């Protein structure tokens with residue numbers, strides 16, 4: 001059963017890939033078939049069908065794993081992040097038919113793939129649930145939240161397309177810097193995945209003895225060659241000597257991975273820039289020059305208007321019900337709760353800004369992008385870094 | 395303030411932009427497109443600007459101010475997660491020292507600025523209060539005039555109004571405009587529009603109730619905030635912790651001594667490390683993982699029919715297996731499983747031995763209940779043993795005096811005095827053999843003894859940790875949350891759309907307005923044009939944008 005669920009996920013992944021390719025064909029193909037040819041290009045439809053089948057496979061993964069493990073697969077980083085990828089594809093499958101916009105497909109599908117690939121960098125084994133997590137309300141809360149976040153992610157995609165479409169990449173401005181930063185982050189994410197897979201295949205491991213933050217002797221394993229070593233670290237097996245050592249309060253292993261990903265991303269990024277001699281946004285821009293900015297603006301506004309109530313219901317209301325039952329109080333100001341509130345307030349502010357003049361279009365596109373960054377921050381940083389500091393982090 | 399009379403005859407309040415009845419623009423405005431927000435009605439905040447109250451009202455009714463408040467809350471909230479809040483630092487740590495020790499100078503600053511208790515600080519409360527005030531005022535400022543405008547609107551609109559709608563079109567030279575309008579009406583009816591007609595003009599409207607969504611959700615939010623504030627009244631809220639040993643009962647605080655909880659049995663299960671599914675994860679966790687822990691509990695109530703002065707009688711009310719995620723509840727109270735302590739010492743049993751006295755001590759055994767020890771133990775063979783002092787949790791304090799940390803028998807020490815039968819206890823000067831006894835401790839305190847007390851057996855019990863919680867604000871908060879969700883859904887998943895079609899001497903004027911989701915409105919127009927000879931109207935914003943782009947201006951905001 002368990003194996004079968006993994007295989008279903010592979011199937012889904014390749015169908016998402018197929019969908020990406022088909023959407024790409026639907027957009028680039030149009031150029032050759034002028035006016036009367038437009039209708040004939042069915043690649044967009046096939047791309048959508050592929051996405052639907054991929055979604056079915058992904059949902060099957062979810063259900064099969066649920067049955068095999070005995071609880072909803074949303075209880076660790078691998079499972080939750082995968083669920084986010086699936087939720088984004090679900091949101092796409094719902095929203096695409098409303099607008100039939102192929103650009104949405106060609107941007108959303110790779111992001112889904114990237115998130116699922118990122119998820120699989122975490123330990124994928126089944127995990128036993130601690131008592132507090134054994135609750136139907138938890139399941140309802142997490143699934144609703146992730147669907148809400150998936151829909152909000154479509155707002156991000158719309159915003160990103162908008163920015164790439166309208167920003168003038170020939171001049172060096174803050175806007176260009178902003179878009180480049182987002183694209184660089186995506187590239188660094190890809191670099192992280194490739195490096196991680198690469199070193200894993202090569203069975204790389206280095207072990208250090210070091211002094212931890214409590215002043216005790218401890219051991220740490222590195223999965224990537226140590227550029228930065230642990231506090232007073234001494235290499236005991238494998239690998240090279242680090243260039244320098246981190247202070248004790250920093251998780252040096254994680255920092256090392258971040259540095260590798262950053263450098264890897266930088267190399268990719270510079271290669272692309274040297275090849276094309278313009279910003280990455282400028283490289284992508286010709287692809288989206290047919291996009292009607294107002295249409296993607298409306299799509300992202302719509303996605304956020306649809307996603308906001310779902311997110312609120314799951315991320316705040318159901319979360320409060322679960323917290324009341326499991327933690328005896330519906331609200332405790334722990335970092336995850338606070339960041340769910342921050343997300344909620346952010347999108348509430350967005351919706352109010354949309355009521356004001358001058359906040360449609362580009363400014364609102366920036367907000368859509370920023371909103372999703374907050375969601376990812378809550379998922380990655382708060383889970384892995386902030387929550388690690390306090391009592392009931394798993 | 396004088397009222398404004400429109401040429402259609404309607405008398406509008408001072409400050410009106412678009413006539414409430416026919417829509418004719420009453421004020422000059424920039425741009426091609428009318429400002430349709432709140433239907434162009436007069437709002438109090440836009441009209442009165444004199445007194446202090448007006449100023450406050452105007453300040454809080456502004457959406458801009460509201461947004462600033464939301465952003466301020468957002469930023470302060472996130473600052474509170476930089477370091478753990480005081481309630482999450484390790485128990486027993488002094489925050490004045492802890493923050494600096496753990497996080498250095500920034501930590502110290504964090505503490506000194508009061509960020510370690512951010513969410514109960516006065517400025518955070520102030521922000522939430524401003525949010526509430528702003529919500530109330532902004533909603534009142536708009537909802538009444540909006541209601542009036544929507545209910546007094548006429549079917550026939552001024553041409554200037556139609557032309558200045560975002561979606562506008564004209565159909566000229568139709569063979570039979572009347573018939574085309576009939577067809578359009580049929581299409582709109584099928585799309586579930588509500589249709590009103592007047593002098594051959596038509597107004598099709600759909601989803602008006604969605605307009606009340608924001609107001610409903612704001613009301614829900616206000617109720618929610620009020621619910622949150624009620625918590626500051628002590629009788630609304632109880633939060634206590636109680637430890638109950640197996641087989642014992644404890645009073646439930648907050649119930650006026652009327653309810654007790656008895657721990658019949660406590661149990662804990664660990665995940666089976668052989669479990670195939672979780673093997674890898676359990677190994678990674680590097681130890682045993684708790685699968686569940688639970689208290690088989692009984693709720694007891696002080697009997698009401700007991701006669702005055704008699705021993706309190708407790709009546710069993712109900713049994714419940716308390717586990718995490720399944721509390722025992724009664725009369726608004728909930729008892730939650732939150733903690734446990736395994737193998738707390740409960741009873742010591744002792745024997746007496748002697749090498750010098752000719753007595754058979756083989757049956758000599760006595761038990762001391764560590765939570766409630768007897769003072770004196772008398773035996774058939776005439777021996778008496780007295781407990782002089784008992785330290786449940788022994789410690790030598792700063793003055794080098796023996797003392798106890800608390801009443802929990804984690805490290806019990808007992809001072810016994812043994813009186814053999816030949817000692818006359820009536821005699822003031824009679825002295826027994828005094829010794830201090832604990833686990834792995836056995837010291838004589840007054841010279842050589844003939845007898846030795848030996849610790850022969852230990853019994854332990856499990857203790858369950860329960861949280862006692864009463865929260866009378868929950869109903870208010872739940873009602874607020876439900877109303878909020880209803881309003882949110884109402885305003886987000888339905889959209890108010892209006893289509894005007896007017897016949898001006900054979901030329902049909904079409905105009906449409908949607909509060910959001912213009913896409914759906916345009917689709918409805920396309921459906922009309924597919925079924926009639928009426929062409930689809932254009933989106934004047936799109937047109938404007940295209941014009942700009944053709945002029946080569948890089949213009950994004952329309």
Ligand code: HEM
Pocket residue numbers: 305345348351352354355454455456457458459460461463464525528529532533536605608609611612615882885
């Ligand atoms: C966290 C707090 C708040 C939440 C969750 C919230 C929620 C909402 C939502 C969902 C809408 C509908 C937006 C749309 O249709 O796109 C809305 C509209 C609105 N909100 Fe709020 N709101 C909040 C605070 C405020 C505050 C503080 C003000 C004060 C100025 C305010 C004033 C308004 C106004 C004027 C509207 C438009 C009403 C209409 O279209 O008729 N809101 N609010």
